[in-house]
Amino acid sequence: MSVGETTLILLAGLIPLGYAGFFLGRRKAMATQADGTRLHSRPQQYGWYSVVSMAVPAIGVAFAASLLNLLGWIALPSELVLAMTLITAAAGFAYGLMAIRPTLRARNTLDRLIRWLLLGAALISIMTTLAIVLSVIFEAMRFFREVSVWEFITGTVWSPGDSFLEAAGRGDEVSEGGGGVFGSVPLFAGTFMVTAIAMAVALPIGLLSAIFMSEYASLKTRGVVKPILETLAGIPTVVYGFFAAITVTPIVVDIAGFFGLDASYSNILSPGIVMGIMIIPFISSLSDDVINSIPQSLREGAFALGTTRSETIRNVVVPAALPGVISAFLLGVSRALGETMIVVMAAGVRPNLTWNPLEDMTTVTVNIVYSLTGDQSFDSPQTLSAFALGLVLFIVTLTLNIISTVMVRRFKQQYD
Amino acid sequence: MSTRRLTGSANDPHIRRRYRAEKRFKAYCIGAVGIAFAIIVAFFTDIISQGYTAFWQHQVQVTLEYNDRSARLGQFALDSDMRDIASRGATRSIPLEMEDNPDLMGTTDQRWVPVKAEIDQYLKHGHDLPAELRQQVDALADSGRIQSAFNTRFFTTGDSKLPELAGIFSAAVGTLYVLGITLVFAFPIGVMSAVYLEEFAPDNKLTQTIEVNINNLAAVPSIIFGLLGLALFINFFGVPRSSALAGGLTLGLMTLPIIIISTRAALRAVPDPIRQGAFAMGCSRWQVVRDHVLPSSLPGILTGTIIGLAQAMGETAPLIIVGMIAYIPEAPSGIFESATVLPAQVFTWASEPQQAYVEKTAAGIMVLLAVLLTLNATAVFLRRKFERRW
Numbered sequence: 001m002s003v004g005e006t007t008l009i010l011l012a013g014l015i016p017l018g019y020a021g022f023f024l025g026r027r028k029a030m031a032t033q034a035d036g037t038r039l040h041s042r043p044q045q046y047g048w049y050s051v052v053s054m055a056v057p058a059i060g061v062a063f064a065a066s067l068l069n070l071l072g073w074i075a076l077p078s079e080l081v082l083a084m085t086l087i088t089a090a091a092g093f094a095y096g097l098m099a100i101r102p103t104l105r106a107r108n109t110l111d112r113l114i115r116w117l118l119l120g121a122a123l124i125s126i127m128t129t130l131a132i133v134l135s136v137i138f139e140a141m142r143f144f145r146e147v148s149v150w151e152f153i154t155g156t157v158w159s160p161g162d163s164f165l166e167a168a169g170r171g172d173e174v175s176e177g178g179g180g181v182f183g184s185v186p187l188f189a190g191t192f193m194v195t196a197i198a199m200a201v202a203l204p205i206g207l208l209s210a211i212f213m214s215e216y217a218s219l220k221t222r223g224v225v226k227p228i229l230e231t232l233a234g235i236p237t238v239v240y241g242f243f244a245a246i247t248v249t250p251i252v253v254d255i256a257g258f259f260g261l262d263a264s265y266s267n268i269l270s271p272g273i274v275m276g277i278m279i280i281p282f283i284s285s286l287s288d289d290v291i292n293s294i295p296q297s298l299r300e301g302a303f304a305l306g307t308t309r310s311e312t313i314r315n316v317v318v319p320a321a322l323p324g325v326i327s328a329f330l331l332g333v334s335r336a337l338g339e340t341m342i343v344v345m346a347a348g349v350r351p352n353l354t355w356n357p358l359e360d361m362t363t364v365t366v367n368i369v370y371s372l373t374g375d376q377s378f379d380s381p382q383t384l385s386a387f388a389l390g391l392v393l394f395i396v397t398l399t400l401n402i403i404s405t406v407m408v409r410r411f412k413q414q415y416d
Numbered sequence: 417m418s419t420r421r422l423t424g425s426a427n428d429p430h431i432r433r434r435y436r437a438e439k440r441f442k443a444y445c446i447g448a449v450g451i452a453f454a455i456i457v458a459f460f461t462d463i464i465s466q467g468y469t470a471f472w473q474h475q476v477q478v479t480l481e482y483n484d485r486s487a488r489l490g491q492f493a494l495d496s497d498m499r500d501i502a503s504r505g506a507t508r509s510i511p512l513e514m515e516d517n518p519d520l521m522g523t524t525d526q527r528w529v530p531v532k533a534e535i536d537q538y539l540k541h542g543h544d545l546p547a548e549l550r551q552q553v554d555a556l557a558d559s560g561r562i563q564s565a566f567n568t569r570f571f572t573t574g575d576s577k578l579p580e581l582a583g584i585f586s587a588a589v590g591t592l593y594v595l596g597i598t599l600v601f602a603f604p605i606g607v608m609s610a611v612y613l614e615e616f617a618p619d620n621k622l623t624q625t626i627e628v629n630i631n632n633l634a635a636v637p638s639i640i641f642g643l644l645g646l647a648l649f650i651n652f653f654g655v656p657r658s659s660a661l662a663g664g665l666t667l668g669l670m671t672l673p674i675i676i677i678s679t680r681a682a683l684r685a686v687p688d689p690i691r692q693g694a695f696a697m698g699c700s701r702w703q704v705v706r707d708h709v710l711p712s713s714l715p716g717i718l719t720g721t722i723i724g725l726a727q728a729m730g731e732t733a734p735l736i737i738v739g740m741i742a743y744i745p746e747a748p749s750g751i752f753e754s755a756t757v758l759p760a761q762v763f764t765w766a767s768e769p770q771q772a773y774v775e776k777t778a779a780g781i782m783v784l785l786a787v788l789l790t791l792n793a794t795a796v797f798l799r800r801k802f803e804r805r806w
Contacts, residue, residue, distance in 0.1 A: 070653070107700055114702045115616050121608035122617070125630050125676065128669050132640060135647030208448030216445055229452055234792055236730025238759040239463070239781050242766050246774065247462050277455055284452075308434055310441035331635065338637020340733035345766060365639055365733070372646065372737050390643045394636065401635040405628075 006078040013086050014058060018051045021093055025050035028100050041107035049106040052113055053096030058089035136394060139387035146381050147182045152388060155183015158351035160371065160382040180381055184389065186351035190361035194272045194343060195336040197357060201276025202332055206283025207325065213284070214291040215313055226288070233281040241345030244274035249346060256358050263358035266348035272357065275342050279332045286331065290324025290408075291317060293415055323411040327404035334400040338393060340365040364389045463785070467778025473567040473580065474536045475528040476556060478502050482520040486510050500549055501556070503530045505581040530569070531562065533579035533772035539564075543771060570779065574745040575761060579772035582765070584780055589747040590660060590740075590755035591729060597664025597751060598671055598728050603721055606675030613676075614683040615705050634673035641670045642737025650738060658739035658754040666738055667728040674727060678720020682713040715802030722795040726788050732759040758784045 026047035033039055039046070065081040068074045100106075144152070159181045209229060213222050248270040256263035263269070294317055302312040318325070348360030349370060368386040425431070478498050480486070486493035490507030506529035514520050530536070535553055537543040539562070545553065556562045574586030609630075617623040645666030649655040655662045686709050694704040710717075735741070741760045748755040756764070758780065765777040 111700045111702050115612075118608045118612035118616055121605045122612040122626050124605055125609060125633055125672060126626055128644070128672070129629050129633055131648050132636070132644045135644055135652075136640070139643075139647060205448045205452055208445045209452055212445035212449050216442060225449060228456065229449075231789075232452070232456060234726065234730075234788055235459075236732065236759050236784060236788070238730070238732040238763050238766075239785065242762065242777055242781060243459060243462065245766065246466070246777075277459075280452055308438040310438045311434070313441070334635060334637075338639060340637070340639045341763070344733075344736075345763070365637075368639055368643070369733070369736055372642075373739075373741070378651070387643060387647075390640055394640050397635065397637055397640075398632060401632050405631060 003078075006082060009082060010062060010085060014055060014089055017054055017089055017093055021050040021054045021096060022047040024097055025100055028097065032100075032102055037102045039102050040105050045106040045110060046100050046104070048110055049104070050093065050096030050100065052110065053099065054089050054093040056113070057092045058085050061085050061088045132394065136387050136391045139384055140391040142379075143381060143384035143388045147180075147385075147388075152182055152184050154185065155181065156185045156353055157181045157183045158186050158367070160385060182381065182385055182388075184364070184392070186353045187362060187364045187367055187389065188392075189353050190268060190343075190347070190351070190363040191337055191365070193268050193357060193361055194275060194347065194363055195333055197269060197272025198275035198279055198336045198339075199329065199332060201273055202279035202283050203329060205276075206280045206328075206332075207287055209280070209284040210287035210291055211313055211318075213288050215309065215317065226285075229284055230281050232277065233285075235278070237278065237339060237341040238345070240274050240278050241271075241341040241343075244271050244342055244346035248274055252358075261358055264348065264360040266346065266360040267358045268347055268361040269357040271342045271346040274346070275336055275339055278339070278342070279335055282332050282335060283328050286328035287321070287325050290321045290328070290411065293324075293412075294320050295415060320415075321411075323407045327407040327411070330400045330404040330407075334397040334404075337400075338365065338397050340369060344369050364393055368393075463778050463781055467775055467780075467782045469540050470570060470775040470779035471567050472540075472564050473569070474531045474539050474562055474564050476502055476531050477526065477528050477561045477563075478506075480507070480510065480525045480527065482510070482514055482523050482525070487514045487521070497552065501531055501535060501553065503532050503578060503580045505576065505578045506530060528563070528565070530580045533770065536580055537772050540775075570776075574747060575743055575756070575764065576745060577743075579768075579770055579776060582773070582776055584758060584761060584783060586744045586747040587756050587758045587761035587780075590744065591757040593660035593748060593751055593755055594664045594667060594735075594740075594757050595725055595729060597661060598667040599721070599725060601665060601668035602671040602675055602724070606672050606721075606724075607679050607717060609672075610676045610679035610683060611705055611710070614680050615709065616701065630673045630676050634677060638670060638731055639733040639737065641666055642734030644669065645734060645738045656752050656754075658742045659752050660748060660755040661751040662738045663735045663740045663755070663757065664751070666734050667731060670731065670734065671724040671728045674724035675721055678723065679713075679717045682716025682720065683709060685716060686712050712804065715798055715804075719795045719799045722791055722798070726791040726795070729757075729791070730759055730784070730788060732757075732763055735760050736763070758787075 022044075024047075026043045029039060029043040029046035033043065041049075062081060062085045065076050065084070069076065209225075213225055217225060249265060249267065252267060252270045252273075253263045253265060256267075298316055298320060299312055302316045307315065343363045343366050347366060348362050349366060350360055350362060352359055352361045354361065368389050371382045371386040476498070478494055480493040482493065486507075488511060490510035491499055491504065493507050493510050494502055531539075531553075534543070534545060535549070538545045538550065538553065539557065553562065569581065570583045572585050573581060573583035576582040609626075613623065613626065617626075645662060649662050649665050650657050655665070690708050690712065691704050694708045699707070735757060739754075740756055741764055742754045742756060743764070744754060744756045762777055762780045762784065765773045765780060
């Protein structure tokens with residue numbers, strides 16, 4: 001019996017039982033009420049009570065059995081699981097109906113159950129984080145069994161072997177030896193280069209736009225400017241990638257050529273610029289919020305001393321808002337580090353350690369994508385290297401997010 | 417002393433310098449907004465100017481001959497000089513048609529079929545063609561046997577290795593499947609988590625951990641969710657790779673924090689007297705939430721959900737990791753089948769070398785952006801229309 005069939009039969013058994021439980025439970029409660037006895041809860045709550053006492057143990061049994069099966073400890077035959085579940089359901093059904101009496105606090109039981117259910121839902125997000133950490137660490141450990149951590153962190157040559165470049169359509173660039181060298185420094189250099197370029201674009205434009213919106217613009221102008229800027233945040237990254245590869249890169253190459261410079265067609269500058277455009281709305285929205293929450297009295301104090309508007313902004317408003325601006329900046333950095341599609345489509349795949357943004361460089365995320373879209377077996381170091389890179393990426397972005405959250409909280413405490 | 421410094425007056429050079437600095441700074445701020453606007457305009461103009469041509473396509477009028485040879489290979493139904501012009505895909509199904517309907521044998525049929533992508537590109541943008549072919553095409557165009565028509569095929573077919581036949585239909589179906597799973601997974605769990613945190617949770621360590629955790633989860637790069645989906649759903653639970661189920665669950669985990677955060681904001685906007693009133697009538701906490709708090713915060717919850725879905729719809733990186741960039745010519749018919757989604761289709765086309773795919777990519781992007789803008793506008797509309805000020 002397949003999993004689907006088992007589930008179907010299970011539902012075919014449990015749903016009618018549930019209906020029967022509800023109506024029988026309610027009828028019993030109503031019959032009790034009819035002779036003038038006062039019930040603790042409403043009749044339908046007794047109905048639900050018998051549904052719950054039937055379904056919860058039964059689903060628990062089925063869930064436990066499938067968990068055992070999934071973990072591979074004991075593989076119970078599905079007929080047995082089915083029988084066990086249905087017997088539990090029948091027992092719970094009988095118990096639920098018998099337990100109904102005027103003093104039974106059905107409503108409290110239901111409320112407690114719902115509370116546990118909601119808590120369970122809330123715990124899923126914790127489990128997601130745990131699953132991310134565990135799965136990434138687990139696969140990364142398998143990678144580090146074959147490649148030393150030290151080599152991974154400090155090595156300056158990234159050459160995962162023949163199949164990697166072939167999968168990327170660059171079989172002619174295969175390095176000597178072909179066994180695979182995993183020094184991640186060139187990848188992180190590329191990632192930091194592209195992040196630096198992006199922030200150099202996004203920070204001035206984003207911050208100055210935020211200052212314009214919160215200090216200079218009228219309410220009406222602000223109501224127009226802000227949503228238009230925020231459309232930039234709603235554009236999918238794959239679209240930015242296309243824009244970078246098809247439009248911005250040729251422009252960058254042409255401009256560089258005009259100055260007599262030789263730019264690669266997968267230079268790191270153009271994905272950097274486009275990523276900066278993507279991050280503008282993050283910086284502008286967050287900074288705008290922060291600047292808006294600076295108390296008006298600070299500005300008025302400065303005006304009273306005779307400062308002009310721009311002097312007030314530079315000497316009073318921005319310094320006061322600095323923690324918030326820095327936290328917006330850090331969030332922007334964390335976005336840029338983890339951004340994938342723009343660099344996959346517009347940056348290179350050749351690990352290259354350079355200071356020149358006109359050369360092609362590759363990034364961490366590009367390598368994660370290419371090592372998981374090739375044809376290698378899942379156990380190969382190439383594939384596993386994606387998880388090691390992912391682990392570092394996760395740790396770095398998480399740290400940035402936490403610092404940024406703490407800074408915002410400090411800032412809010414100061415002015416709220 | 418006529419040149420005496422008038423300290424503090426408008427003629428004081430120091431003050432004038434400060435006023436100039438003030439003007440300069442304001443100009444910088446306006447300039448920044450101007451640059452951002454210019455970028456937005458340039459961006460949309462660029463995409464539209466590259467993509468709009470894909471919605472029209474050149475067709476050629478051909479006479480199909482159903483004979484012995486075309487029963488073996490569809491190409492033979494065409495005149496030999498038409499074979500260089502009409503798309504290969506247009507005649508591909510002829511042998512099958514003849515098998516289904518033997519009466520066709522010996523008849524002819526006149527119809528419009530798409531031209532080859534290179535010829536389409538030549539007619540649209542003047543791209544290079546061999547001289548001989550160019551004369552042939554020009555002659556046909558002059559005699560009215562080549563015409564430009566609205567490209568319905570783009571919306572009704574799936575991906576194809578022939579650019580003139582490629583369309584977004586299967587990707588659109590895949591997107592619906594994936595978003596459906598994302599919604600079914602993330603919406604109930606997200607709303608339940610938010611209800612727990614806002615209405616039920618005691619202020620203890622566990623609650624604080626969950627809160628911090630949700631905020632951090634919202635900022636984890638999407639590609640990490642792809643790694644999680646690969647390790648958890650595909651390798652551990654055995655969900656088929658490339659399937660809509662794997663993609664939908666992965667995006668569901670990613671959308672969860674967005675829905676939780678916006679639902680919490682919507683719940684928080686419901687004023688406390690409403691709850692207290694319900695409690696005073698003897699409602700249990702769950703009854704208060706179900707009958708009073710949730711109905712009044714529903715518009716806010718829906719708005720947040722739509723925004724979360726729009727974000728999931730534009731996501732590509734995690735779906736690539738779970739294998740959703742397979743070549744999918746036929747629309748998937750279930751959640752366990754290999755599927756692709758619109759952004760992944762855009763990515764696939766963008767990596768094709770042929771020139772004709774560039775306009776397909778841009779056109780796919782236009783459709784994607786149109787849907788996303790509509791979704792976001794709907795969210796804004798819902799909020800404006802149903803938001804209650806208490």
